[in-house]
Amino acid sequence: MKKQFILIAFATLISCFGFAQKNNKQLMSLKAEGNDKLKVRMFTDHKSVKAGQEFKIGFFFDLAPNWHTFGTEENGSNMPTQLELKLPKGFKVIKAHWPEKDLVQSKHGGFEEYYEKDFYVVYTIKAEKEVSGEQTFKAELNWQCCDPNMCILGDAKLETKVLIGKKKKNNLYKLIN
Numbered sequence: 001m002k003k004q005f006i007l008i009a010f011a012t013l014i015s016c017f018g019f020a021q022k023n024n025k026q027l028m029s030l031k032a033e034g035n036d037k038l039k040v041r042m043f044t045d046h047k048s049v050k051a052g053q054e055f056k057i058g059f060f061f062d063l064a065p066n067w068h069t070f071g072t073e074e075n076g077s078n079m080p081t082q083l084e085l086k087l088p089k090g091f092k093v094i095k096a097h098w099p100e101k102d103l104v105q106s107k108h109g110g111f112e113e114y115y116e117k118d119f120y121v122v123y124t125i126k127a128e129k130e131v132s133g134e135q136t137f138k139a140e141l142n143w144q145c146c147d148p149n150m151c152i153l154g155d156a157k158l159e160t161k162v163l164i165g166k167k168k169k170n171n172l173y174k175l176i177n
Helices: 001-026
Strands: 036-042 046-049 055-063 082-086 091-097 102-105 111-114 119-127 133-146 151-164
Touching: 001 036, 036 119, 036 133, 036 151, 046 055, 055 151
Parallel strands: 046 151
Antiparallel strands: 036 055, 055 119, 082 133, 091 119, 102 111, 133 151
């Protein structure tokens, strides 16, 4: 009985690892914008959606080792990350989800909050009933990322498309949801 449980647990772990590797490969194959310290990829959870339905647009922030970036709020002398999502007519943002930042002890004492690992930002979008056809969603981003010795600025212009018609998930659905 114990042996069967261990085999089932191991098989589950292997299948989850395979799923993560497959999605990671698909995610990394998307066009990335930015610089060698921070790259951003934009993607959706659906290839197509019905008018009146909600779907998600995700942004994957891929940080280089030993670099960090900041959230959207003003934080002393650090430039906040800015993400402007440009929606076609007939779409609206229902909510935006930014993950919790890492709480890191400062070398000057106290704590700082920033992202020091790769992270996702997810927007839930609603397509109004009167929209149709293929729609293009654009985003402009600006950020500051730092290592222990210096900070640099970066920016990106990204876009993705969604067809309005029959609701159909894409390969990254589980990743963003």
